[in-house]
Amino acid sequence: MAGRLTWHRTSQSDEELREYLILALLRSRACVTFQDSELRYHYIANLPEIWNLPLGEPPVDSLIFGDALGGQLNELKRLARETGEQQKQEVQIENDKFFEFHIEAISSPDGKQQIMTTIVDMSEIRRREKVLKVLLREVSHRSKNLLAIIQSIASQTARNSTSLDQFLTKFRGRIFSLSQSQDLVTDSNWRGAYLHDLIRDQVARYQQNDKPAVNVSGPNILLSPNAALHIGLALHELMVNAVSASHAMAAGKTIGISCKITDDGNAELSWNEPADLSPDVPPLPREITPGSFGSTVLERVVPASVSGTSRYTVYDDGVEYVLSFPLSDENVSDEAR
Structure with missing residues (x-):
């Protein structure tokens, strides 16, 4: 030797x-x-x-x-x-x-x-190995949650579809929405996704003539991975509903999305969608109806995932959706509080 x-x-x-x-x-x-x-x-x-x-x-x-x-x-x-x-x-x-x-x-x-x-x-x-084991467990946990969400989307979409083509169209759109939110989470090293980025990515597919489909205002909070995935899905359902059921966007009107921090320490996310009230344009059927997948997502799944409450209302002059949730560790990062 x-x-x-x-x-x-x-x-x-x-x-x-x-x-x-x-x-x-x-x-x-x-x-x-x-x-x-x-x-x-x-x-x-x-x-x-x-x-x-x-x-x-x-x-x-x-x-x-x-x-x-x-x-x-x-x-x-x-x-x-x-x-x-x-x-x-x-x-x-x-x-x-x-x-x-x-x-x-x-x-x-x-x-x-x-x-x-x-x-x-x-x-x-050994410290690095310990951190790696924790990260692998976290990835495994998040992967199982993601698979559970996909399984739920598949079963609920199938239940509310009348044909295979309709199922594939809706399912692909929802999976694409989920993947966009997941990309934001991954890019942030699993910290989560900023609200404004989440809205931008969910809306980008539906912009017309390079005009913004929505106007965003309020604090740009950093949502947790779980909150980002579910709120992203809610935004997708609202956007698809707006495109399929309203002439407002085609008429150049803009959807307003705002976020504010309430006095009781909650975040309140509001969606305000104007309607086209022209008498010459007949109303179109909406995607979100009582008992539909969109209704379940907006009024049950998303509020439950962030321990919050929601309200979805259709008026003569538009649609309003309000989601309120606590600024807790489960929903936002420390910098948002």
Whole structure:
């Protein structure tokens, strides 16, 4: 092993090499120790700060690492001497410090047996693994929620469709709406989606002649992933309903969407859709009718998903939808409160 790993110029002093090696050890967060066959320490470099060398007396494992860990290390070193095989053990100190011990018997140039121990600080790696596990669980949880929403959309759309073509048209539109909201959530590293961005994406497909189909006002709150997906679906249903049932947009009228923070600490999202009151234009049937999928989404599913309330009203001069929900951790980010 020495011939494979070691080479240096003969003019390089041992002292300089030792300094370079210690610097490399410091940067690698590794500690190296050497002991003879009687476990007397000859060399300790870069001992982690959590352990201290005893003052005024020769270092031994029990004094450096404590009786419990010192006893375990002594046993591992005995096994390394007797079997010639490397021994490895990871230990946890306190709650967030992890160290991996590699212990092996080696022969010195004069043929004497020595014990080399390498201690590697694994704390940062273990913290990253822990964060990764949490993120994977979160992704799994959100994926299951998303699949549940898609399953509900599919079954409700099928229940309210009279033909396969009608089902496919409505289902594709709703899945596309869901995917747009999901893209915003993903782009924000799963923090959520800003309300104005959510409205823009849900409305963009229905703009005519480059004119804005809606006028948006009020605070641009950052919705949670769950709130973004459901409110995005509500906006889609309202927009499809407006396009299919009203001549107002074709006549150049604009839908107003506003958000305000009420005195009781809720967010209130309002949709105000003007109607075309021209007597020459007969009214068209609406997508949202009592018992329809759109009605279920607006009046039951979305309010329940954000622990809020809603009101959907059709007037002679238009449509109003009001969704009120608390500014809680489940619905918005900290910066919105």
